[in-house]
Amino acid sequence: MSDLFAVTEATWPAVAVHDVGPFRVREGRGGGQRVSAATAEGDWSDADIDAVEVAQNRLGQHPLFMIRPQDTRLDAALAARGYAVKDPVNLFEAPVAALLGEIPRLSAFTIWPPLAIMRDIWAEGGIGPGRIAVMERAKGPKTTVLGRVNDRAAGSAYVAIHGKTAMLHALHIVPDQRRQGSAINMMRKSAEWAQDHGAERFSVLVVQSNNAANALYTSLKMQVVGQYHYRSYKP
Template sequence: MNTDWFAVIDGTWPAARITRAGPFRLREGRGGGQRVSAASAEGPFTEADIDAAEAAMRDMGQPRIFMIRPGEDALDAALAARGYPVVDPVNVHACPSAQLTDIPIPRVTVFALWEPLAIMREIWAQGGIGPGRLAVMERAPGPKTGLLARHRDKPGGVGFVAIHAGTAMVHAVEILPHQRRQGLGRWMMRAAAFWAVENGADTLSVICTQANTAANGLYAALGMEVVGAYHYRRLD
């Protein structure tokens, strides 16, 4: 897949504001998490450029956090020398959307709808996905949808899907603790695939921390491939 995964991430989970500090692209997250608050390099840099990026992030009231993408060994080493620890290595999984539409979704198992219902906001809140991340969803230009999964006529889980340049990406999957191990994650990904196909996205993708072995196992079992990876370096 010849896809710019970082453009898909930015397009489907957008920062509140993008600015520049020399060669660094700065994201203002406004409480939306690391993904929309991290700086990334767009060219060669100097130590003074890192200083300027750090100062700009402090001015935003954000932690000093940089996204390290494949091939950015020099930036990785420079930040390590400054005492930045590695945080949350991430995998990007993807597959053709149609691959997950081979099995019909059981009736009243997963609903795709936007705007989110109150119960969806409550489930996200229980998983630590609060107003800042909901604001990210609102900012996404779309097409986009929320996913509400049910099990035994009770709400079970939620997710968010948006499309950028023909690729759908799933974010903010949260399943209630007492509804886990019921296959809801699998059905939510299949529902996302059906929605993606209906909205013209040939590829379905999702990002997941490498530490989340259960989710990585689910995506592998669905036949999704690891097509990219990145990590952060962060100083609070």
């Protein structure tokens, strides 16, 4: 299994990362929870949590921590402070080769930078300029994927590579074009692009409450290889 936390960090990067004692505090500026959460990188005390809260407030961010499998003590400490569990996430992974398959002609294209129509599709799904800026910041191989069905644009996604692992983010299918194979075609096109750029593993993160996305990745024989959740606090 790849270190998907490192892959996420590289393929969906924060604007800046600030060291606050043993914690890493990410500055997201509208890029979503992944780039706005704090993580424990060493031994910590209650005073360190206080310092993180101050730092996040100064950045204009609500206190938010990512809780990984090794963070059970932090999870309990935040719960005691009144932090709520938010958005449990599944980490899926599979060999790139396992996702390859026939792609109907003119059904999916890899494009960088993204087209205006792709930005419009993302905006419809709540993926706005802050998240587009995350894609633009990423270093290394990256692309966006445009899906087509019924002779019209049907979906948009972003894929980037860290090491030998590709990770897909921001997959959104136009609501009235769903359940017509576009997401599968886009996944296969993404895997094809990833293989062409040296990746051996393919991964994606999805909130556990997104039943359709979890079903899609499971149908493609991807395996859940890890999980995490957030703890958030809003007074």
